[in-house]
Amino acid sequence: ENIFDRSRMAPKTPIKNEPVDLSKQKGCTPERNPITPVKLVDRPQPDPWTPTANLKMLVSAASPDMRDREKKKELFRPIENSEQSDTPDSLQYDMVDDSTVDEFEKQRPSRKQKSLGLLCQKFLARYPSYPLSTEKTTISLDEVASILGVERRRIYDIVNVLESLHLVSRVAKNQYCWHGRHNLSQTLKTLQEAGELQYGELMTFFQHKEQDLEYRFGERKKETISDSQDRPLLDFSEPDCTSASANSRKDKSLRIMSQKFVMLFLVSKTKIVTLDIAAKILIEETQDTVDHSKFKTKVRRLYDIANVLTSLGLIKKVHVTEERGRKPAFKWIGPVEFPGKTDEPRGHSPTSDPLPGTQRGASAPYQICARKQRFTRHASFNGAQPCEGTRRKVSSEPNSPRQERQDEYCSKMINLAAVCRQKIEEDTRNPSITSPLPLLPVPGDSDFCVNPLPQAVFPVVQADMPSLSLPNGISSQALHPSTPAASKTENGKPTLLPNQPFLCFPSSSLFMFCGGLQESNLRETLPTTGDLGSRRAEAQAAVPPAACQKRSSHKCESPSAPVNDEEPAAKKQTVEQRDVPFSLVVPKKPFESPTTESTPGSGCTSAEHLEAFHLDLTSPAAPEAAVKESPKPLDSQEQKKQSQNKDPDEPSPGKEHISKENAHQPFLPQYLYVQPTAGLSSFNFLFSANPAPGAISLAASQLPSLSVPCVVVPSAALASFPLVCSPAITSPLSPVPDGSFSAAASMNFSMSGLASTMPVFIGTTAVVTPKVSPAPSVDAQQPAHPALHLSPMLARSCGAVKLDSPVCMGHPMTLLKLQQPSSAPLTPKSIRPARHEAFFKTPGSLGDPVAWKKNEGNQTRNASSVQRRLEISSTSPD
DNA sequence: CGATCCCGCCACATT
DNA sequence: AATGTGGCGGGATCG
Numbered sequence: 001e002n003i004f005d006r007s008r009m010a011p012k013t014p015i016k017n018e019p020v021d022l023s024k025q026k027g028c029t030p031e032r033n034p035i036t037p038v039k040l041v042d043r044p045q046p047d048p049w050t051p052t053a054n055l056k057m058l059v060s061a062a063s064p065d066m067r068d069r070e071k072k073k074e075l076f077r078p079i080e081n082s083e084q085s086d087t088p089d090s091l092q093y094d095m096v097d098d099s100t101v102d103e104f105e106k107q108r109p110s111r112k113q114k115s116l117g118l119l120c121q122k123f124l125a126r127y128p129s130y131p132l133s134t135e136k137t138t139i140s141l142d143e144v145a146s147i148l149g150v151e152r153r154r155i156y157d158i159v160n161v162l163e164s165l166h167l168v169s170r171v172a173k174n175q176y177c178w179h180g181r182h183n184l185s186q187t188l189k190t191l192q193e194a195g196e197l198q199y200g201e202l203m204t205f206f207q208h209k210e211q212d213l214e215y216r217f218g219e220r221k222k223e224t225i226s227d228s229q230d231r232p233l234l235d236f237s238e239p240d241c242t243s244a245s246a247n248s249r250k251d252k253s254l255r256i257m258s259q260k261f262v263m264l265f266l267v268s269k270t271k272i273v274t275l276d277i278a279a280k281i282l283i284e285e286t287q288d289t290v291d292h293s294k295f296k297t298k299v300r301r302l303y304d305i306a307n308v309l310t311s312l313g314l315i316k317k318v319h320v321t322e323e324r325g326r327k328p329a330f331k332w333i334g335p336v337e338f339p340g341k342t343d344e345p346r347g348h349s350p351t352s353d354p355l356p357g358t359q360r361g362a363s364a365p366y367q368i369c370a371r372k373q374r375f376t377r378h379a380s381f382n383g384a385q386p387c388e389g390t391r392r393k394v395s396s397e398p399n400s401p402r403q404e405r406q407d408e409y410c411s412k413m414i415n416l417a418a419v420c421r422q423k424i425e426e427d428t429r430n431p432s433i434t435s436p437l438p439l440l441p442v443p444g445d446s447d448f449c450v451n452p453l454p455q456a457v458f459p460v461v462q463a464d465m466p467s468l469s470l471p472n473g474i475s476s477q478a479l480h481p482s483t484p485a486a487s488k489t490e491n492g493k494p495t496l497l498p499n500q501p502f503l504c505f506p507s508s509s510l511f512m513f514c515g516g517l518q519e520s521n522l523r524e525t526l527p528t529t530g531d532l533g534s535r536r537a538e539a540q541a542a543v544p545p546a547a548c549q550k551r552s553s554h555k556c557e558s559p560s561a562p563v564n565d566e567e568p569a570a571k572k573q574t575v576e577q578r579d580v581p582f583s584l585v586v587p588k589k590p591f592e593s594p595t596t597e598s599t600p601g602s603g604c605t606s607a608e609h610l611e612a613f614h615l616d617l618t619s620p621a622a623p624e625a626a627v628k629e630s631p632k633p634l635d636s637q638e639q640k641k642q643s644q645n646k647d648p649d650e651p652s653p654g655k656e657h658i659s660k661e662n663a664h665q666p667f668l669p670q671y672l673y674v675q676p677t678a679g680l681s682s683f684n685f686l687f688s689a690n691p692a693p694g695a696i697s698l699a700a701s702q703l704p705s706l707s708v709p710c711v712v713v714p715s716a717a718l719a720s721f722p723l724v725c726s727p728a729i730t731s732p733l734s735p736v737p738d739g740s741f742s743a744a745a746s747m748n749f750s751m752s753g754l755a756s757t758m759p760v761f762i763g764t765t766a767v768v769t770p771k772v773s774p775a776p777s778v779d780a781q782q783p784a785h786p787a788l789h790l791s792p793m794l795a796r797s798c799g800a801v802k803l804d805s806p807v808c809m810g811h812p813m814t815l816l817k818l819q820q821p822s823s824a825p826l827t828p829k830s831i832r833p834a835r836h837e838a839f840f841k842t843p844g845s846l847g848d849p850v851a852w853k854k855n856e857g858n859q860t861r862n863a864s865s866v867q868r869r870l871e872i873s874s875t876s877p878d
Numbered sequence: 879c880g881a882t883c884c885c886g887c888c889a890c891a892t893t
Numbered sequence: 894a895a896t897g898t899g900g901c902g903g904g905a906t907c908g
Binding site for chain 3 (some may be wrong): 879880881882883884885886887888889890891892893
């Protein structure tokens, strides 16, 4: 706890280790705090410890990393930080007079300082995220407990969760083995698969709106399934470790719960799970009987788990605003895609798709299908296996409502479906708030899975931006008249809806670029061509005029497609966040960290980061978002249709509205989220880049250029209204609000070889068009496309600047300027590296080291890992 | 006052 | 029986 403050002055103050004494001291015994450090004592502690000694250990062990973590934490919990950090006084004083300061500190040992989340960070700080395979780090619970100054009990809480994700494994009594995150993606993948089996339908289904329903149903289902399967699934991983024997133990609910909790995120379209839903789902007991107390207890546990997951950077706390109100929830910010996935976008053929036009979106449909299948499979599976054999808790235990029959399961599912249907119908009736989109009629049987998707989309948005809302009218218009059709898609109009990817940016500060790459084209077509024509992405942002009211609009209707986009986006974000530690993570807090800041002048460097972009908000005042549209908005629809075909082949420039294609399956739009740096604080960017490596592969030839639709909005503006960007379907929109603000801009990204580093240059076609062409292959680019129209607004509001951003990459960049005078800080997050693993890695480790290195204060980070190691090693000896 | 969640009792598992 | 684990929920804090 101390650490916080001390991080800077590490060496100093002795006190804190022990919470206990804190309590004692609080009064005013300032000066001498240090003296008897009571507490630790409890533990058998051999070591010599003097208060100081402990401190030293702590400091040494944690310092570098700790800071990072702390920062992260800060992100998560701004308040805390502020407070602590505030204490500058303390620092100063410390210099002078420690005791005094300490006192103050002591006075409020604040509960937070002892929080599990913080503790977990400390814990994690002690071990490298990616330990060398060679080194096997063993963790002694007692040791850690004493070092961290907490009771062992608390360590169990942490370790149990970590174990559920396989970051550690139990080797022996009191001994755990640290694995780090090497296998995290694999684990998550497994959990995701398992989760789909168990919760997929539900989550998908109801996710947002129907949460209520979900709860009810969810519970049942889960139970059923979970029994038989959970164990196995969960356990699967365990075997590897010695601990297998451990299985017999009572059920380790915390571990299982943790896994289930993670599964919910992985299965969730929105990647947001509210606590209450999770609790309900996780309560295996009798569905109906959800006692209040039990529920409460479950929630408590979830908080424990959530704290750990938060410390791991896998989730973050958010609030979901629903019809009913605002509820606490957590959003998954970890990796979303897993390499190994069986389902590859490309492979899968739409053919079998049960869902007709519904989803053009690349992955979404796919997933759905998969889910169904599994589901089915699953059901049978259950039936086949009676799981009673496995052990359950002792009979004596109070609760053991477990055994369910598969039959029941089926029936439940049916019920569920029915209920859902009802729900939907109801909703439909009251489209008012809830469902902007018409819900699909759900066929009783099978479809649960399918239908859900569309809905899912919304929620996502909501979550983030409660504040934003589109007026209905607007939304409908703007978005798409057709939108509603989405549901209909099945019926008749398939395509449109789905295609559209909309992005809503909830948070005021976010900036998103959405775009899909045309991968398909790329792949098939020559890279070059692809490049060129490939992409223009259109992005639209519709900004409702101030007049617009904020409403539920957040739900912008978005066809399923959007959903897809979103997901990826989420992923990306996550990834990046990881990479870029702090800043990314917490958008809210702009970090002014030096890191990002790129000065205007910095050529290459800046390039590396997105800094290349400079955004100046020219017109901050102009809240309206400026959007650029790609040249052919109109076509988009048609194209969409075509897109259905999915033939990407044609690179034809004109047509290739990428966006649509994007929507298709192949590519997932990637988003890059750029954190606002100091200057940028006001903005956040999301870029959608191609996630798929596949896409990248295309690029491989050289520079693939991607066009991404982007929207730049001043945060302020956003705050006031919601933005929606539908890359795909811009055209329709264009008419809408038209002139006022939305402009669609197409962005092109060129990436060199791998997307990873490339400096992205964003060219607004319109603006810049002409210029950039450094990239050879690229030249073809259509970007030049005259097509762009900038809305007047844009034009005005933003000055497009072309830069050659010659970034190191040598790609040209275009910058948009928004009025922001100040240096635009950019937070460039580098584009995320193509590889999955990269996600996890620290920024330093990211694939494109080069790029990274520079800017950020990364050094810190980069160094940190190294340092960390060193330190640890040094420490360990002790 | 509701949301969080620390604390540590105590049951159960393992040694 | 001793000790390791970890469920659990009272009640303190936080917001």
